[in-house]
Amino acid sequence: MSTVEEDSDTVTVETVNSVTLTQDTEGNLILHCPQNEADEIDSEDSIEPPHKRLCLSSEDDQSIDDSTPCISVVALPLSENDQSFEVTMTATTEVADDEVTEGTVTQIQILQNEQLDEISPLGNEEVSAVSQAWFTTKEDKDSLTNKGHKWKQGMWSKEEIDILMNNIERYLKARGIKDATEIIFEMSKDERKDFYRTIAWGLNRPLFAVYRRVLRMYDDRNHVGKYTPEEIEKLKELRIKHGNDWATIGAALGRSASSVKDRCRLMKDTCNTGKWTEEEEKRLAEVVHELTSTEPGDIVTQGVSWAAVAERVGTRSEKQCRSKWLNYLNWKQSGGTEWTKEDEINLILRIAELDVADENDINWDLLAEGWSSVRSPQWLRSKWWTIKRQIANHKDVSFPVLIKGLKQLHENQKNNPTLLENKSGSGVPNSNTNSSVQHVQIRVARLEDNTAISSSPMAALQIPVQITHVSSTDSPAATVDSETITLNSGTLQTFEILPSFHLQPTGTPGTYLLQTSSSQGLPLTLTASPTVTLTAAAPASPEQIIVHALSPEHLLNTSDNVTVQCHTPRVIIQTVATEDITSSISQAELTVDSDIQSSDFPEPPDALEADTFPDEIHHPKMTVEPSFNDAHVSKFSDQNSTELMNSVMVRTEEEISDTDLKQEESPSDLASAYVTEGLESPTIEEQVDQTIDDETILIVPSPHGFIQTSDVIDTESVLPLTTLTDPILQHHQEESNIIGSSLGSPVSEDSKDVEDLVNCH
DNA sequence: AGCTTGGGTAAGGGTAATATACGAAC
DNA sequence: TGTTCGTATATTACCCTTACCCAAGC
Structure with a gap:
């Protein structure tokens, strides 16, 4: 396990078997790692595995600052034979730029168990106590609450699901099981003994909640979709025949028990649909007040048994009653005013x-x-x-x-x-807040490997690309002409973080479609032949896209001329070479010396839920060498003995502007700048206008991505290549209402926003 | 016998996304 | 008057918690 020299920026890290980073409800990043050999011996048959906490703290901060990411290390039990190593960054930390102290150097501290409480009284104990205990009764929960434990409830976040899937994947791998459904649905309780407990690691949820979640996820009779009229008819028959035996009904229909149960709840023989009659509303109000012992005019939003209400109302289901009451009737009755x-x-x-x-x-x-x-x-x-x-x-x-x-x-x-x-004047209603939305989307993306890439000869060329997607629409303060949107200081900007993206092979060797998650259609294509080309696929958005390509060193070494081309208008491409970062900042070098394959890059949640698991996992060993400046956590591949360094950063636009200007002024400084050919250079004025706002660009690690803070990449290390005019904007002006139709994504919404605004002028 | 572990079921409150109705502007 | 479009409302598939139950092992 790692040790730390706290009196310097340096960190010595020994080989660790496996580490998983997760995030707790406090926002702390928790690094899970297995016992080292000594620990394994010590902890054999012990109840609690040893815990180690990795704390990231700012060198010059006085206390735990909000802006300081905190990484906790928790030992994660793996199979005894597993000596492999894996780093998975599954937590997201977002740090507002204005909260970051410039020049802070983050250290890693790895503290032993006995020091844990000094960092966080809840910390690790909380994790284990909650996620390792099967408790469903109120008494159990009260007991844990009284002990100061807190846990997450409600919808599972993407991060949590990622952790869960990762845990399952590791469990399967450790036991040589291919399909989790074998464990979940086929094995006896005894055979799967520690399954749920093991996969609950890193999740601050009751074991029971994990159990439910897993059952749902792997039940292929779940998520079947809308019920057809035929299914409804059959369901009615089965209901009569089997009553509330949901398992039997579900089996007969090819649906999960909870699905048919839920569907039956919506069906009532006497159920009306559509608009409520006055009589129905009156009845609903009477029933609600009667059952809750309240008076007309009283606000009633809780403690209503909607099943009982529906029973009395007669013509509506419990859902309909609840919805009608909470969304309209109670408010109307109690003399509510309009929402403005x-x-x-x-x-x-x-x-x-x-x-x-x-x-x-x-x-x-x-x-x-x-x-x-x-x-x-x-x-x-x-x-x-x-x-x-x-x-x-x-x-x-x-x-x-x-x-x-x-x-x-x-x-x-x-x-x-x-x-x-x-x-308003242009026909857009004021109330349509959507049309006035302006976005600046910022993301730190990770390189998503996949099987197809792995099997491709170009797969070895893995280029971590950071994409800062700056989408800003116009405002009255901005100038719009036929070619550009110029942003003035009055321009509203909102920052968002795009989710992870994947590289999808296009069929052309070395060319990948840079694919964002379902909701994020970032129109870029990454071509990686010996050069790196970023090409915007039409329709692009009329937004600025800043791309930071963090080239692996081997790439830099073997290819002097990495070309970044972006055919998207007004796209600023900035490449950040690893060595630039290395030279300018204190950082960790993460060396990979064994394979890591696609399986180390979890599929997106959708795919995960579809049970698509890689069959093999390789766990490269990792060495972290001195001066681990920041929270650098990366995915690694040694497929070509690649040393990759992904970093995450928070920069201000001013910084970018500075850099851009520097670039304009002294191109010779581009030690690792990659020439862009055939691209229109931006004017300095444009750059200034775009970046004059004292706005914050927030770049945060995506799940499984990397952690970063403000000082990871300094202005020297970000080298702008070009900005272009915006053909999309031209496109807008030539033929409006077409943009984005094929994207169906927020990007296209952005396009629309801009379009609306452009039309105003 | 009683407790613990490791589930399991049904009920029902709730969420999020989509479908539909409605009404104002053109 | 008809159409379009944005919003409000209704619907529904799916999610999650709660409460209670059970059987096997200790």
Whole structure:
């Protein structure tokens, strides 16, 4: 296991078997690693594996700063024979630029068990106590709560699912089992003895919740989709025949038990659909008040047995009753007022004031209290959901960042009422907040390997690419001409983090489609022949895209001229060579000396849920050499003895601007700059205009990506290649309403936003 | 016998995405 | 008057928790 010299920037890391990084509810990154050999002996048959905590802290910070990522190390039990090593970055840390102290150097501290409590009283114990205990009763939970334990409830995040899938994958690998369904559905309890406990590692969820989640995920009769009329008919018959034996009904229908149970809940022989009659509404109100012992006019949002209500109402299902009551009737009855734009702004501000790190921490009951235009806490939450969706990548943005972006959005609208007037004048309703959304999307993407790439001769050429996707729409302060969108300081910008992307082979050797997740259609193609070419696929967005290509060293060494071409208009491509970073900052070198294959790069959640697991996992050993500057955690491959260094950073646009200008002024400084050919160079003015805002570019690690902080890449290391004019914008002006139709992604929404704004002028 | 472990079931509150209805503007 | 389009409302597939149960092992 690793040791640390705390009095310097350096870190000595010994070989570790396996490490998984996860994130707890406090936002801490938890690095899970197996026992080392000594530990394994010590801990044999012991109840708790040894725990080690890796803490990332800023050299000059006084305390644990909010902006400082904290990495915790927790020992993760693996099979005894497994000496392999794997680093999986599964947590995301987002650090607002303005919270970052420039020049901070982050150290790694790896502390032994006895020191854990000094870092976090909850920390590791919390993880094990919650996720390793099977508890479902209220008493069990109360007991844990009283002991100070907290755990996550509600919907599983993408990160959690990634951790879970990763754990399962490792469990399977360690036991040479190909298919998890063998364990879940075929093995006896005894045979799968430690399965759930093992895969629950790193998840701050009750074991029971993990169990439920796994069953759902692997049940191929789940997620079957909409029920056909034929299925409904058959379901009715089966219901009569088998009553509430959901397992039997489900088996007969090829659906999961919970699915048929849920579907039956929606069916009532006497159920009406569509608009509620006055009579029905009256009845619903009477029943609700009667069953809750309340008076007409009282606000009732909780403690209602909707099944009982539906029973009494007679013509509606429990879901219909609940929905009608919470979203309309109760509010109407109690003399509620209409929801206005001011309410919307108010909601954002109020949520911001709560200063919660996680949306799950919002107390909607409290928030809704005494707010006459709020129909119910549940309604308010759904309202929040629609507001949230103004941010295209809201799912991939941390909550604080999202709030910040929304605040900016609305402040801008407030400060620029002409924006709304203009929009109104051009036929766009003011209330259509979506059309005024402006985005700056920032992401740190990871190189996603896959089987197809692995089998390709070009697979070895793995180029970690950081993409900073800056999408900003126009504002009255901005100038729009036929070729460019120039952003002035008044321009509203919202930052978002794009999710991970994958490299998809196109069939042309060395050419990959750079594919983002389903909701993120980033129109870029990465061509990796001996050169690296980034090509925008049409239709591109009228946004700025800043691409940081972090070239593996072997690539740099073997190819002097890495060419980055971007045919997307107004795309700023910045390549960041590993050595640039190395020379300019203190950093860790992560050396890989055994294979890592596609299996080390988990499939996206969708694919995971479809049970697509790699058959083999290779665990390269890793050495971390001195001066691990920051939280650098990467995926590695030695397929070509590649030493990869991925880094994550937080930069301001000013920094980028500086760099860009520097680049313009002294091209000779481009020690590792890659020449761009046939591309239009941006004017300095453009660059300044684009970056004059004191806005923050937040670049955060994607799950399985890398961690970064502000000082990882300095201005010297980011080398702009070019900016281009925006053909898409031209396209917009030539034939509007076409853009984005084939993308169906937030990018296309962005395009539309710009289009709307352009039309205003 | 009683407790613990490792599940298992049903009920029902809830979420998120989509479909549909509605109404205002053109 | 008809069409279009944005919004509100309704629907529904799926998610998650709670409460309770059970059997085997200790």
